[in-house]
Amino acid sequence: xxxxxxxQSIQQRLSPQQIQFIKLLQIPTFELAARIEEELEINxxxxxxxxxxxxxxxxxxxxxxxxDYADEEFGDYNDRDLDIESYLHDDxxxxxxxxxxxxxxxxxxxxxxxxxxxxxxxxxxxxxLRLEEQQETIGKQLIGSIETDGYIRRPLQAVVNDLAFTQxxxxxxxxxxxxxxxxxxxDPPGIAARDLQECLLLQLDRKDLDDVIIQYAIKIIEDNFxxxxxxxxxxxxxxxxxxxxxxxxxxxxxxxxxxxPGAAEExxxxxxxxxxxxxxMNNNGKLELSLNSKNAPELRVxxxxxxxxxxxxKSDKNNRVxxxxxxxxxxxxxxxxxxxxxxxxxxxxxxxxxxxxxxxQKEFFLTxxxxxxxxxxxxxxxxxIEMDISTVSRVASSKSVQTEFGLYPLKYFFSExxxxxxxxDVSSRxxxxxxxxxIDNEPKKSPLSDDKLEKYLNEKGYNIARRTVxxxxxxxxxxxxxxxxQL
Numbered sequence: 001x002x003x004x005x006x007x008q009s010i011q012q013r014l015s016p017q018q019i020q021f022i023k024l025l026q027i028p029t030f031e032l033a034a035r036i037e038e039e040l041e042i043n044x045x046x047x048x049x050x051x052x053x054x055x056x057x058x059x060x061x062x063x064x065x066x067x068d069y070a071d072e073e074f075g076d077y078n079d080r081d082l083d084i085e086s087y088l089h090d091d092x093x094x095x096x097x098x099x100x101x102x103x104x105x106x107x108x109x110x111x112x113x114x115x116x117x118x119x120x121x122x123x124x125x126x127x128x129l130r131l132e133e134q135q136e137t138i139g140k141q142l143i144g145s146i147e148t149d150g151y152i153r154r155p156l157q158a159v160v161n162d163l164a165f166t167q168x169x170x171x172x173x174x175x176x177x178x179x180x181x182x183x184x185x186x187d188p189p190g191i192a193a194r195d196l197q198e199c200l201l202l203q204l205d206r207k208d209l210d211d212v213i214i215q216y217a218i219k220i221i222e223d224n225f226x227x228x229x230x231x232x233x234x235x236x237x238x239x240x241x242x243x244x245x246x247x248x249x250x251x252x253x254x255x256x257x258x259x260x261p262g263a264a265e266e267x268x269x270x271x272x273x274x275x276x277x278x279x280x281m282n283n284n285g286k287l288e289l290s291l292n293s294k295n296a297p298e299l300r301v302x303x304x305x306x307x308x309x310x311x312x313x314k315s316d317k318n319n320r321v322x323x324x325x326x327x328x329x330x331x332x333x334x335x336x337x338x339x340x341x342x343x344x345x346x347x348x349x350x351x352x353x354x355x356x357x358x359x360x361q362k363e364f365f366l367t368x369x370x371x372x373x374x375x376x377x378x379x380x381x382x383x384x385i386e387m388d389i390s391t392v393s394r395v396a397s398s399k400s401v402q403t404e405f406g407l408y409p410l411k412y413f414f415s416e417x418x419x420x421x422x423x424x425d426v427s428s429r430x431x432x433x434x435x436x437x438x439i440d441n442e443p444k445k446s447p448l449s450d451d452k453l454e455k456y457l458n459e460k461g462y463n464i465a466r467r468t469v470x471x472x473x474x475x476x477x478x479x480x481x482x483x484x485x486q487l
Contacts, residue, residue: 021342025349026394029294030275036297039339045305045332046339049298118150118262119143125186131179137169138179142192150191150262151199156180190261197225203257216242216250228254231485276402278354280365287365289351289358296347301336305329349387353395354410356384361413368405371430376414431462432472439478447481 027035040046122143131139141163145154156173163169163176183192189206193199200221207214220228224236237247277295281288312326358365360380363372378396382389396410415428438456442448448456450473454466478484 017338020338021345024342024346026398028398029277029292033294043332043335045302046336047300047302049300122186129182134169135179137167138171138176139183142180142183146192148262149260152192152194188261190258196259197221200257213249213253216246217253220250231483276407277399278401280401280403282404287358289354291347291350299340301333305333350395352385353381353392356381357413365403370433373429432476435472436476444486447484449481
């Protein structure tokens with residue numbers, strides 16, 4: 001028997017204004033212009049231009065009068081027609097330092113020459129084979145399965161199933177592999193490989209097979225690929241019975257091959273340059289911080305919309321069409337005011353956050369010396385500006401500052417603290433720089449292990465554990481010692 005129960009709970013939800021502010025805060029500068037342009041297109045109550053004092057006074061008077069009028073006459077329309085979902089729909093799902101916006105607005109303004117894609121290039125080559133109809137269908141299905149880096153990672157049985165279910169072509173893995181072998185002879189060399197080993201072999205097969213060095217290179221990849229990937233060159237050399245010179249030449253021939261043949265077709269990619277959000281000048285020892293002008297657009301609420309409200313206020317309030325029109329105008333005016341307030345709040349938050357970082361890392365900004373960077377975490381800045389850590393995180397993850405020493409992402413200045421023998425805390429970035437220096441100067445034939453690196457750092461006064469050394473090495477994208485070994 002079912003029982004009915006009543007429970008009471010408290011939930012915290014963001015208002016549409018808060019959601020809009022969060023979205024605007026986390027997008028980088030080069031995307032802000034596109035976002036503003038989008039808002040100008042969809043909201044006729046929003047205009048570009050500086051708001052004059054008279055406009056602000058008149059707008060406030062209109063707002064006060066209209067709010068009273070709208071609430072009294074048809075307040076139910078406000079809740080019914082306000083499209084909250086439009087604010088909850090996230091157009092900017094993630095923000096990395098380079099930005100992941102679509103860049104559609106820039107594309108529209110800049111004519112781009114027509115460039116054939118990798119798929120088009122391969123389809124055109126397929127036409128020269130003069131295959132039977134079924135084989136050509138298989139070839140097109142295989143080409144459609146090639147990923148952007150040039151590999152086919154789908155099992156051939158899955159390709160067979162797709163052909164049967166989507167195109168009514170019944171074939172076998174063996175038949176598909178026959179066509180695949182032909183596609184693997186297309187340009188660029190190494191295309192349609194199923195793994196790295198096959199990709200390298202396809203490229204070596206196009207070299208001079210009478211060359212002894214190429215023959216050794218093929219044997220290394222074909223029979224000793226696992227040892228080669230782990231850089232166990234001594235084992236390979238002993239197994240093949242070749243001298244140091246031949247081994248070096250064979251390895252050099254392999255390392256010149258392209259591990260991502262599909263990338264060669266991406267020459268038409270538009271490069272998005274990093275645009276600084278802040279400009280920092282050192283004026284005789286006085287640091288002057290300013291926002292990039294693109295972060296401070298001049299926006300205002302349309303004066304004509306206020307005049308429209310005044311007109312409708314004097315008309316028949318019982319007319320349904322007029323009620324709906326006034327509701328529409330109010331929504332657009334509210335949306336425009338929210339957007340302008342969110343832009344101003346964004347500017348204020350950006351400046352407060354950067355000024356706090358500037359105060360914290362002042363010695364670095366004056367000298368450019370990385371050893372002057374202090375340990376600093378998000379919580380330090382959040383406490384200083386009295387904001388939530390998540391707000392600081394949104395600013396730090398996607399913003400950058402232009403200094404006289406170069407362009408730095410804000411997250412560069414955040415690092416953990418490492419204790420030294422003297423009892424002081426130093427930035428983990430300083431430790432990483434020393435770690436990188438040790439690895440750069442290590443003997444190439446016998447690279448330093450993490451244990452040895454830990455020992456050297458401890459001797460320099462940094463109290464650091466081996467697992468921390470390994471973590472910092474990985475953050476620097478430096479492989480383990482055996483993979484750094486060179487002949």
